[in-house]
Amino acid sequence: MDIIRIEGVAKAYGRLQVHRDLTLSIRKGECFTLLGPSGCGKTVLLRLIAGFESLDAGRIYIDDTLVSDPRAGINLSPDSRNLGVVFQDYAVWPHMTVFGNVAYPLKLAGVTPSELNSRVGETIALVGLGGLEKRLPSELSGGQQQRVALARALVAKPSLMLLDEPLTNLDANLREEMRFEIKELQRKLGITVLYVTPDQEIALAISDRMAVMDGQGRIRQTGGPWDIFERPADPFVFNFMGIANFVPVRRQGGDFLVGGGGQRLPWNHPPGGDAPDWVAGFRPSDVVLARGGEGLRGVVRRASFLGAMMDYLIDIDGASLRTSLETHAALADRLMFAEGESCVVGFRNLIWFDARRLGEVAKR
Ligand SMILES: Nc1ncnc2c1ncn2[C@@H]1O[C@H](COP(=O)(O)OP(=O)(O)OP(=O)(O)O)[C@@H](O)[C@H]1O
Numbered sequence: 001m002d003i004i005r006i007e008g009v010a011k012a013y014g015r016l017q018v019h020r021d022l023t024l025s026i027r028k029g030e031c032f033t034l035l036g037p038s039g040c041g042k043t044v045l046l047r048l049i050a051g052f053e054s055l056d057a058g059r060i061y062i063d064d065t066l067v068s069d070p071r072a073g074i075n076l077s078p079d080s081r082n083l084g085v086v087f088q089d090y091a092v093w094p095h096m097t098v099f100g101n102v103a104y105p106l107k108l109a110g111v112t113p114s115e116l117n118s119r120v121g122e123t124i125a126l127v128g129l130g131g132l133e134k135r136l137p138s139e140l141s142g143g144q145q146q147r148v149a150l151a152r153a154l155v156a157k158p159s160l161m162l163l164d165e166p167l168t169n170l171d172a173n174l175r176e177e178m179r180f181e182i183k184e185l186q187r188k189l190g191i192t193v194l195y196v197t198p199d200q201e202i203a204l205a206i207s208d209r210m211a212v213m214d215g216q217g218r219i220r221q222t223g224g225p226w227d228i229f230e231r232p233a234d235p236f237v238f239n240f241m242g243i244a245n246f247v248p249v250r251r252q253g254g255d256f257l258v259g260g261g262g263q264r265l266p267w268n269h270p271p272g273g274d275a276p277d278w279v280a281g282f283r284p285s286d287v288v289l290a291r292g293g294e295g296l297r298g299v300v301r302r303a304s305f306l307g308a309m310m311d312y313l314i315d316i317d318g319a320s321l322r323t324s325l326e327t328h329a330a331l332a333d334r335l336m337f338a339e340g341e342s343c344v345v346g347f348r349n350l351i352w353f354d355a356r357r358l359g360e361v362a363k364r
C-alpha cells in the first residue's frame with residue numbers, strides 16, 4: 001500500500017519552475033531514497049509533502065488522506081500530517097538541553113509529565129544518546145546533534161519520516177556509520193522513511209527503492225538499488241550512479257569500430273535498433289586489463305596510486321577510459337603500468353546507449 005502519493009505536482013518560485021507534473025508513490029514500510037544533483041528540488045519536494053510550502057498544481061495524499069490540493073483549496077497544516085521531519089540543517093534549539101529538545105514536541109502536544117518523561121528517555125536511548133540528557137547542543141559533536149534532531153522527530157511516533165540528507169555536515173566515517181543506523185532504526189520501528197540525498201552511495205546502501213531525479217526535477221528512473229545500478233534507464237542515470245566511462249562506437253559496414261580508429265569490437269555487439277552510433281557505458285571496475293592476448297590495444301596515459309587501488313587513464317584510438325584495479329592484484333598479476341606503456345583492454349560488462357542521448361549526461 002502507498003503511504004505517500006504525489007500526483008502531477010507543480011511548484012515554481014517566480015520564473016523558476018522547480019517541479020512540473022511530478023508523480024511518485026512511496027510504499028508503507030519502505031526506505032525510499034530520492035537521489036538527485038544539488039538544486040534539483042529535493043528539499044522543495046519534502047517541504048511540499050510536509051506542508052511547509054503550498055503546491056501550484058497537483059495533489060498529495062498521505063495515508064489515503066488528501067493533504068494538498070490547490071484546486072480544491074486543501075492544504076493541511078504540517079502538524080496535522082503526522083510526519084517526522086529532519087531538515088538539512090537539522091537545527092536543534094541551542095538553549096535547550098538534549099532532554100528539552102526531544103521533549104519539545106510532546107510539550108506542545110500536551111502529553112502528561114510522566115508519559116513525557118518515559119517517552120523522551122526511551123527515544124534518547126534509541127538514538128544512542130543515553131547519559132547525555134543534560135548537555136546543551138554546543139557540548140555535542142555534529143553527529144550527536146544529528147541524533148538529537150532525529151530523536152526529536154521520532155518522539156511523536158510518526159509512521160512516516162522525511163529525512164533531508166542529514167549526513168552532509170558529518171565527517172566521512174560518521175556518515176558511514178549513521179547511514180546504517182538510520183536503516184536499522186527504520187527496520188526496528190517499522191516506519192516508512194523518505195530520504196533525500198545527492199550521494200549515490202548512501203542511496204544504494206539504505207534504499208529498498210529509490211528514484212533518480214535530474215537537474216530539472218524530472219524523475220528518470222525508479223527501482224531497487226540493483227536495477228538502478230545495473231540496468232540504468234539512460235546515460236544520465238548511469239553517469240549519476242558513479243564514475244562512468246562512455247566509449248563511442250561507430251558502425252562501418254557490419255563492424256563496430258572503437259573511438260576514431262580502426263579497431264573492431266570483436267564481442268558484445270550493440271543491440272539492434274536504428275541508431276547509427278552507439279556508446280558503450282561501463283564502470284572502471286568492469287574493465288579487465290592485460291599485457292597481451294585478445295582485446296583492444298590501448299596506451300596508459302595516467303597511472304595514479306590511490307592506496308588500495310590503482311587508477312589508470314587509458315587511451316584507445318582517441319577514446320579515453322578510466323579503470324581501477326586493486327593494488328595488490330595489480331602487483332600479483334604484473335599489472336602495475338607506467339605512463340606511456342601499452343596495454344590490452346577487455347570488458348566484463350558493457351551497457352549500450354544510443355549516442356544521440358549522450359547529450360543528456362549533465363556534468364555532476
Ligand atoms: N523559497 C524559495 N524561493 C526561491 N527559490 C527557491 C526557494 N526554495 C528553493 N528554491 C530554488 O529551488 C531550486 C531547488 O531547491 P532545493 O532546495 O529543493 O534543491 P535540493 O535538490 O534540495 O539541492 P541540495 O542537494 O543542494 O540541497 C533551487 O534552484 C533553489 O534555489
Ligand SMILES: [Mg+2]
Pocket residue numbers: 042043044088164
Ligand atoms: Mg536540499
